[in-house]
Amino acid sequence: MSDNPLQAMFARHQGRLLTKWLHYLDVYHRYLQRFRGQACTLVEIGVFHGGSLQLWREYLGPQARIIGVDINPQCAGIDEPGCEILIGSQSDRAFLRELRTRSGAIDILIDDGGHRMDQLMISFQELFPAIAEHGVYIAEDLHTCYWREYGGGFRHPYSFIEFAKTQIDQLNARHSRDAGSFSVDGFSRSAASMHFYDSMLVIEKAPLPVPAQHARGTPSYPDPNLKPMYSFNERYNAHLRDQDLKR
Numbered sequence: 001m002s003d004n005p006l007q008a009m010f011a012r013h014q015g016r017l018l019t020k021w022l023h024y025l026d027v028y029h030r031y032l033q034r035f036r037g038q039a040c041t042l043v044e045i046g047v048f049h050g051g052s053l054q055l056w057r058e059y060l061g062p063q064a065r066i067i068g069v070d071i072n073p074q075c076a077g078i079d080e081p082g083c084e085i086l087i088g089s090q091s092d093r094a095f096l097r098e099l100r101t102r103s104g105a106i107d108i109l110i111d112d113g114g115h116r117m118d119q120l121m122i123s124f125q126e127l128f129p130a131i132a133e134h135g136v137y138i139a140e141d142l143h144t145c146y147w148r149e150y151g152g153g154f155r156h157p158y159s160f161i162e163f164a165k166t167q168i169d170q171l172n173a174r175h176s177r178d179a180g181s182f183s184v185d186g187f188s189r190s191a192a193s194m195h196f197y198d199s200m201l202v203i204e205k206a207p208l209p210v211p212a213q214h215a216r217g218t219p220s221y222p223d224p225n226l227k228p229m230y231s232f233n234e235r236y237n238a239h240l241r242d243q244d245l246k247r
C-alpha cells in the first residue's frame with residue numbers, strides 16, 4: 001500500500017522495542033483504518049517490550065482503549081500511559097474469561113502471543129465470541145501451524161490453519177444441504193469474511209441478513225430452466241419501464 005501511515009509510524013518508531021513482519025503492516029491498515037480516531041477497544045496478546053502498544057496508540061489515536069496481555073510478569077512493569085497490561089496465559093480459559101469481563105466487547109483482537117496451536121485455539125474459542133458485532137480478529141505468525149515444535153505440521157489435524165479451513169465451511173453454512181452434519185453456528189451468524197495472508201488470518205465480523213438472491217435484467221433467449229424469480233423480475237422490469245413512460 002503506497003499510502004500507509006502505519007508503515008510510516010513503524011519506520012520512524014523510536015520508543016519501546018517491537019517486532020513486526022513488514023507485510024503485516026499493509027494487512028493491518030487494510031482492516032484497521034476504519035477504527036482510527038474512534039473510541040474502540042484493541043486487545044493485543046503478546047506485549048513483548050511494549051512497542052506495539054505504543055504503535056497502536058499512535059495509529060488509532062487517543063480515544064482507543066488498548067489492552068495488552070502477556071504471560072511474562074515483567075510486562076506488568078511496562079508503564080505505558082493509557083494502556084492496560086494484564087498478566088496471564090492465553091491458554092488459560094479462566095484468565096481469558098476474566099479478560100472478556102474486563103474488556104467488554106473487543107473491536108480489534110490481535111493474537112501475537114506464543115503461537116502454539118493450543119494457545120491459538122483456546123484464545124479463538126474464548127475471545128472470538130467477545131469480538132464486537134463489527135469487530136475484527138487477527139491471528140498472526142501462523143507459519144507456526146506448519147511447525148511441529150508448536151504443535152503444528154503440514155495438514156496436521158490439530159493445527160490452527162486446518163481449523164481455520166473448517167471455518168470457511170461455517171462461513172457458508174447457510175447453504176448447507178447436509179443439516180445433520182453441517183449446520184449454522186455462532187460463527188456462521190456473526191462472521192462476515194475470512195482473509196488469509198502469508199502467516200495471517202483476519203476474520204471480520206458483521207451481522208449479515210439471511211442471504212437473498214435477486215436478479216436484474218431480462219433473459220437473452222428462451223430459457224425453460226429459469227426459476228420463477230426471473231419471471232417475477234421480468235414483470236418487475238416491465239413495471240419499472242411503465243413507470244418511466246409515465247414520468
Ligand SMILES: C[S@@+](CC[C@H](N)C(=O)[O-])C[C@H]1O[C@@H](n2cnc3c(N)ncnc32)[C@H](O)[C@@H]1O
Binds near residue numbers: 071072088091119
Ligand atoms: C512475538 S512477541 C510479541 C510481539 C509484540 N506484539 C510486538 O509486536 O512487538 C510474543 C509475546 O507473547 C508472549 N507469550 C508467550 N506465550 C504466551 C501465553 N501463553 N500467553 C500470553 N502471552 C504469551 C511472550 O511473553 C512475548 O512477549
